[in-house]
Amino acid sequence: MNRLATILALAAAPALADPDPEALRRLVRQDCGSCHGMTLKGGLGPDIRPAALASYQRDDLTTVILDGIPGTPMPPWRPLLSEGDAAWIADYLLRGDPE
Amino acid sequence: MIPAPLSSGTTKDRARSDFHLSRNTPAGGLRARMFALTLAGLALFAPPLPAGAQATGDLGLVVERASGSLLVVDQSERASIGRITGLGDLSHASLVYSPDEQFAYVFGRDGGLTKVDILAQTVVNRVMQAGNSIGGAISDDGRFVAVSNYEPGGVRVFDADTLAMVADIPTGSKTVGLVDIPGTKFVFSLWDSGETWIADLSGETPQITRVKGMGANPYDALVTGDGRTYIAGLFGEDHLSALDLWQDPPEPQSILPGYAEGREGLPVYKMPHLEGWALAGQDFVLPAMGQHEVLWVDARTLKETGRTPTHGQPVFAISRPDGRHVWVNFAHPLNDTIQVIDSVSKEVIHQFAPGPGVLHMEFTPRGHEVWLSVRDAGKVIIYDTETFEQLGEIATESPSGIFFTARAHRMGL
Structure with missing residues (x-):
């Protein structure tokens, strides 16, 4: 399947739904955690705890999540996440997890 | 199943008793539990078992x-026999075994190196050896444990008995793909500079190639099971690179050049893993990067011999012994599925969602x-590899890596 088809196939379902905090928190820990570490302190990818992201605006971070950073392993999550989901994750990362 | 042991040494015997009395019948389970409690009581008075x-x-x-613990499992009982706790951040953790299969060395993401005794089911020693690490290996003679680190980038080598550091090999790069090879050597690769280093620990000071x-x-x-061929997966290239470690000095050889040429690379939501279980018949089997397929190369010539389209992006492609x-398992979001590929026909012969x-x-x-x-189900599930029938399952908390002690006697794991 080419990428466009993947995007069309996968974007349809989540696009209109409200962000599901439980599922997104899990996604951040488990799946972003594949590269950034389950505690988000970094791994192959950089530290993404609040102090490390201090220079990012919410919208910029949302864009990075949706479109990735070309030339690096940071992939575009747009095929899997709505803009609302990505903005929720950006807020969550900038705010930090109260746990 | 028997609860975690009260004292070391008797665990296995109690588990065996359970197995002997009954196999998976509730009444038998109760009898076994009472028997085990009796045994536990006796253990207070009985002299310790001989070593x-x-x-x-x-x-x-x-x-x-998630919980920073290890579940101790008994392969032939298909059961857990205890838990070792207090190992820190174990996301992406791996481990290796001492040659006598009594100790394991656990490499945590947080830089912790922990030595555990699987008989006593305790942590023996633990050092924080770096800020952020990715894996490790044990030397062929069992004397040294090496850890590859992202931060600070490099490899550190420790005495397997004491965990005292015996060598520090900074690389100036995130360091990955660390394996052991014969001659008390380790091989590892540098993410940032695209190099592979061979560290010879057989002498007084490490010799680096x-x-x-x-x-x-x-x-x-x-590295292949004979310690000869080292294959590095590349994020930044449309090929992999191999080294013949019997060459001196080894020269990188491009394998599977342009395997994704003309095809758009899909987003990579999880990096594939390369493991020593790559030889399947006459071929090595390798996960593709950014494509839904596994790749086959002839083990001798390293020329492509085929490709198998898969359900998703492979993470592990592991040959049965x-x-x-x-x-084969797959990256998020297709990580609920397994495919089994026949290494002769190179076709998928079975697919299921554990x-x-x-x-x-x-x-x-x-x-x-x-x-x-099966992480999100909180289970380890056991299957017959011929019939694909489920044989058992073990409750566990967010399981990731499973490591049997037989790894102690294999190179490159």
């Missing part, structure tokens, strides 16, 4: 990534069973 009374050859450890030109951004590597089948978040697979040493960790 070596409990064998470790069919034991294993399951990483419980640097191999340049492996390609951009090696993300992981494997006899090489006849290859089991559950959400299948992270790892471990074969029994001769391959009659496979154990799968």
